[in-house]
Amino acid sequence: MLIGITKTLSDKLEDANYYILRTLLGLSKSTSYDSILKLINTSTLEQRRFSHVLILLFKCFNGIGPSYIADFFKLRTVNYNLRGSGSKLEQSSFHSKWRLNSFASIASHLWNTLPSNVRIAGNVTTFRDMIDKLNLVSFIYR
Numbered sequence: 409m410l411i412g413i414t415k416t417l418s419d420k421l422e423d424a425n426y427y428i429l430r431t432l433l434g435l436s437k438s439t440s441y442d443s444i445l446k447l448i449n450t451s452t453l454e455q456r457r458f459s460h461v462l463i464l465l466f467k468c469f470n471g472i473g474p475s476y477i478a479d480f481f482k483l484r485t486v487n488y489n490l491r492g493s494g495s496k497l498e499q500s501s502f503h504s505k506w507r508l509n510s511f512a513s514i515a516s517h518l519w520n521t522l523p524s525n526v527r528i529a530g531n532v533t534t535f536r537d538m539i540d541k542l543n544l545v546s547f548i549y550r
Contacts, residue, residue, distance in 0.1 A: 411461055412509035418454050425453055451540075458544035459536075461515050462522070466535045480512045481519075496520050496527075518544065 410421075426441040435444065445451060451459075465481070467473030484496045497516040519527065526542070529535035 411457055411511055411514050414509075421453050452545070454545050455543070458518055459539050461511075462518055462539055462544070463532065463536055465515055465519055466529070467532060470532075472532070481516060 410417075413421075422441070426444065429435075429444050429448070430437070430439060433444065433447070450456075464473055464477060468475070468478035468481075469483075482498045484498045497519050499513070499516050499520065522542075526535065526538045529538055
């Protein structure tokens with residue numbers, strides 16, 4: 409998964425995707441990337457990467473995903489009766505750029521920034537539908 413790549417590399421991937429889609433669809437150079445994505449009813453590559461990570465986490469926490477991924481994460485325990493408190497993940501502190509861009513750090517940050525009603529969705533289909541309505545790129549820190 410290319411979840412921890414830099415903004416520059418992510419932009420290069422998006423540009424390549426834009427040129428490939430524009431060429432395959434036979435559209436002019438004046439057609440914007442956003443209009444092409446709307447035309448084929450899809451989202452950006454970065455949005456899809458974040459979505460796939462969150463779906464993988466949801467499956468792991470509900471016992472239908474690989475257990476070795478779930479072993480990276482631990483649910484945060486809180487002594488207070490707060491909404492959604494049992495569904496957030498612990499985030500360890502980091503002291504380097506390498507740790508900041510790791511899979512576990514980015515995935516746990518994404519998971520914790522989700523609204524609580526999304527984190528506690530009943531099944532994968534409902535979770536996927538809720539994720540598709542969110543702009544996950546705005547959740548991530550760079």
